[in-house]
Amino acid sequence: MEIDLHGYHPSDIVGNGILTRIIQQTWEMGEVQLTLIHGHGHKKGISPGFVNTNTGFFGLNIRNALRHDMELRQWVKYTTLECGQTGSTSIKLKSNPAPTRTQFDKDLLPERSYQS
Numbered sequence: 001m002e003i004d005l006h007g008y009h010p011s012d013i014v015g016n017g018i019l020t021r022i023i024q025q026t027w028e029m030g031e032v033q034l035t036l037i038h039g040h041g042h043k044k045g046i047s048p049g050f051v052n053t054n055t056g057f058f059g060l061n062i063r064n065a066l067r068h069d070m071e072l073r074q075w076v077k078y079t080t081l082e083c084g085q086t087g088s089t090s091i092k093l094k095s096n097p098a099p100t101r102t103q104f105d106k107d108l109l110p111e112r113s114y115q116s
Contacts, residue, residue: 001026001029001031001033001034001035001104002034002035002036002037002088003022003026003034003035003036003037003104004037005036005037005038005039005058005062006037006038006039007112008058008109008110008112009058010057010058010061010062012110012112013058013061013062013109014061014062014064014065015061015065018108018109018110019062019065019069019072020069020071020072021108022034022036022108022109023072023075023076023091023093024075025101025104025105025108026075026093026104027075027093027094027096028096028099028100028101029096029099029101029102029103029104030096030099031093032092032093032095033090033091033092033093034090034091034093035088035089035090036062036088036089036090037087037088038056038058038059038062038087038088038089039056039058039059039087040056040059040086040087059083059087059088059089062089063081063083063089066078066081066089066091067081074094075093075094076091076092076093076094077091077092077093077094078091080092
């Protein structure tokens with residue numbers, strides 16, 4: 001499953017429970033992989049802190065949460081974090097033998113902060 005997060009600010013998704021709910025719902029659907037498309041942050045100019053990261057501020061926030069948020073580990077195989085693609089982050093999800101959801105709740109995502 002892929003979720004496009006262009007147009008959101010990191011504070012819209014990370015640190016407020018939205019990322020957790022995205023991952024939980026994806027796992028409840030029985031998905032085995034989740035790709036979060038956040039953009040690579042280089043079109044606005046390369047800032048020194050992001051030169052070798054393949055991502056921008058948003059991607060770094062998402063990856064930090066995936067690496068360190070212990071609550072996410074109930075659904076995520078955290079050692080499977082894939083950061084090789086510019087502008088997106090992929091993870092593998094733990095197996096769900098009894099999926100309880102058939103579709104992702106798009107109302108979960110807040111209104112976009114700005115247009116990309």
